[in-house]
Amino acid sequence: MTPSRIAFAAILAKDLRSELRTLQSLPAMALFSVTTFVIFRFGLDRTSLSGSLAAGVLWATLLFAAVLGINRLFVAEREEGGFDAIRLAPIDRSVLFGAKVTALIVYLLALELVAVPIFALFFLQDAGGLGPLVGVLLLTDLGLAATGTLISSMAVNSRARDLLVPLVLLPLVVPLMIAATGATEPLLALGGPSYHRFGTWLMVLGLYDLIFGLVGYAVFDFLLED
Amino acid sequence: MYGKGLKPLSIATVAMIALALSLVFFYAPLDGDQGFIQKIFYLHVPLAMTALVGFIVGGVFAIAHLRTDNRKWDAYSYVAIHISVIFGVAVLITGAIWAKASWGHWWVWNEPTLVSFLIVFLMYATYYPFRYAIEDRDRQARYASVFAITAGAFVPLNFMAVRMAQSLVHPRVFATSNGGLPGEMLVVFLCCLVAMALLWMTLVKFELTAKSASGQVKRLRRALDAPASTGTSRIAPEVS
Amino acid sequence: MMLPLGAPALPLDEAGKYVAGAYVVFVVLLVVYVAIMAMKLQRIERELREVAEIAEGNKGSQAAPGREAEEAAPRV
Numbered sequence: 001m002t003p004s005r006i007a008f009a010a011i012l013a014k015d016l017r018s019e020l021r022t023l024q025s026l027p028a029m030a031l032f033s034v035t036t037f038v039i040f041r042f043g044l045d046r047t048s049l050s051g052s053l054a055a056g057v058l059w060a061t062l063l064f065a066a067v068l069g070i071n072r073l074f075v076a077e078r079e080e081g082g083f084d085a086i087r088l089a090p091i092d093r094s095v096l097f098g099a100k101v102t103a104l105i106v107y108l109l110a111l112e113l114v115a116v117p118i119f120a121l122f123f124l125q126d127a128g129g130l131g132p133l134v135g136v137l138l139l140t141d142l143g144l145a146a147t148g149t150l151i152s153s154m155a156v157n158s159r160a161r162d163l164l165v166p167l168v169l170l171p172l173v174v175p176l177m178i179a180a181t182g183a184t185e186p187l188l189a190l191g192g193p194s195y196h197r198f199g200t201w202l203m204v205l206g207l208y209d210l211i212f213g214l215v216g217y218a219v220f221d222f223l224l225e226d
Numbered sequence: 227m228y229g230k231g232l233k234p235l236s237i238a239t240v241a242m243i244a245l246a247l248s249l250v251f252f253y254a255p256l257d258g259d260q261g262f263i264q265k266i267f268y269l270h271v272p273l274a275m276t277a278l279v280g281f282i283v284g285g286v287f288a289i290a291h292l293r294t295d296n297r298k299w300d301a302y303s304y305v306a307i308h309i310s311v312i313f314g315v316a317v318l319i320t321g322a323i324w325a326k327a328s329w330g331h332w333w334v335w336n337e338p339t340l341v342s343f344l345i346v347f348l349m350y351a352t353y354y355p356f357r358y359a360i361e362d363r364d365r366q367a368r369y370a371s372v373f374a375i376t377a378g379a380f381v382p383l384n385f386m387a388v389r390m391a392q393s394l395v396h397p398r399v400f401a402t403s404n405g406g407l408p409g410e411m412l413v414v415f416l417c418c419l420v421a422m423a424l425l426w427m428t429l430v431k432f433e434l435t436a437k438s439a440s441g442q443v444k445r446l447r448r449a450l451d452a453p454a455s456t457g458t459s460r461i462a463p464e465v466s
Numbered sequence: 467m468m469l470p471l472g473a474p475a476l477p478l479d480e481a482g483k484y485v486a487g488a489y490v491v492f493v494v495l496l497v498v499y500v501a502i503m504a505m506k507l508q509r510i511e512r513e514l515r516e517v518a519e520i521a522e523g524n525k526g527s528q529a530a531p532g533r534e535a536e537e538a539a540p541r542v
Contacts, residue, residue, distance in 0.1 A: 154369045154373075158361075164355075175386070182390070200390065208387075211379055219372045222372060266485055273492070316495050319491045320491060323488045323491070436507065436510070452520045
């Protein structure tokens with residue numbers, strides 16, 4: 001294994017272990033999602049959702065829950081000198097980016113493992129669309145993770161830390177959300193899942209992931225300079 | 227020397243704007259569909275195109291900044307984005323006026339280019355609070371460049387996604403913004419586009435010159451061991 | 467190029483108001499920008515004046531250091 005791969009595995013393992021032990025972000029994200037679903041139930045005055053409403057409620061909730069996790073992504077690095085450690089290590093610094101993106105994807109998947117079934121329980125009449133929804137979730141998580149990690153790494157070194165991530169990240173992920181909801185809406189349609197433009201939306205998601213994954217990977221080195 | 231060439235550039239800009247305005251009101255034929263209201267198109271669309279290219283140029287300057295570590299590129303990037311944001315305000319307001327005139331509402335969601343532009347504008351509007359939140363000057367410049375590059379990559383993706391989200395059933399508000407402009411209109415449009423681009427360049431050069439002058443004064447102060455003046459900007463990069 | 471002789475297409479009905487509004491917005495924004503830059507220019511001018519005065523003051527004190535040192539010396 002090359003030093004970079006060792007470092008990648010080490011950082012990822014440290015992050016996941018730390019989260020499992022302290023359980024800082026995940027329970028909060030999950031609870032937040034469930035409570036938000038309840039708020040939507042009353043705010044929209046509906047007990048069942050389908051089509052565009054269902055897609056919108058699901059994705060808005062997942063997005064805001066993700067922001068909670070993204071805010072906390074680099075806090076340990078900042079407080080315990082993780083950034084310095086990476087600067088001193090003789091490896092490609094973008095390894096930190098890769099490891100953090102992967103960790104964030106894991107958190108998001110864990111969140112969705114809890115939030116999506118509960119969403120289906122609360123609001124959906126039939127669960128037929130949930131299978132292909134997994135594909136949409138995966139691709140969107142990739143995009144969210146790439147942009148979230150990038151913005152979070154900058155926000156953690158600033159003054160208005162918690163404010164900066166929602167402020168800058170939200171416009172940035174609009175195309176991602178457009179594609180995610182576009183793909184999800186027909187899946188959750190009233191009469192059963194349909195695949196209207198499903199392939200096209202998946203391609204848009206993939207394109208977004210590719211572009212921002214590359215951009216993040218390319219610029220991350222410059223972010224760590226001191 | 228940033229001020230060099232500013233005079234010929236501004237003269238060219240004024241001449242071009244005068245020519246463009248004359249063409250719009252004296253030469254361009256009246257549109258069959260929208261009538262006189264279509265004249266707003268010659269203002270709104272060149273403003274939008276110039277602003278968007280300006281944002282991308284800001285991203286290119288940011289790449290130069292990260293690669294050369296020369297702070298002047300950060301100043302160029304900041305000013306390019308700054309002027310484009312101002313143009314963006316003009317785009318949104320003229321777009322709203324056009325929407326009200328053609329459609330009766332001040333804002334319409336079924337015009338994908340206008341909606342895309344709103345999102346791009348919101349994205350770049352966060353550039354200022356973002357810069358403001360980072361105290362260390364060096365870091366601020368670097369992070370701002372990362373922002374400009376990321377946002378630059380975001381612009382085309384955003385336009386694509388919003389356009390795709392359009393239901394094909396809804397009629398477009400700004401019908402003439404689809405291709406197929408008759409020859410005379412195209413000539414006028416191109417003149418307006420050139421005029422806007424020149425205006426953008428003049429304003430960018432103007433602002434860089436002002437920043438440079440300010441920077442020279444600071445240099446003088448330092449050289450004379452004079453006390454620093456109050457009122458320095460926290461976010462605008464210095465040019466020296 | 468065929469320029470039609472005579473009046474420009476400027477009807478003073480509803481449509482005209484909107485078109486005028488749009489162009490006025492553009493001009494207003496431009497003028498506001500110029501005004502802000504004018505204020506910046508004023509500040510630069512003021513600071514330059516201050517700095518010039520300081521520079522002249524320095525030149526003056528360099529020409530006569532002896533006298534000032536004498537004056538500054540504590541009187542016993």
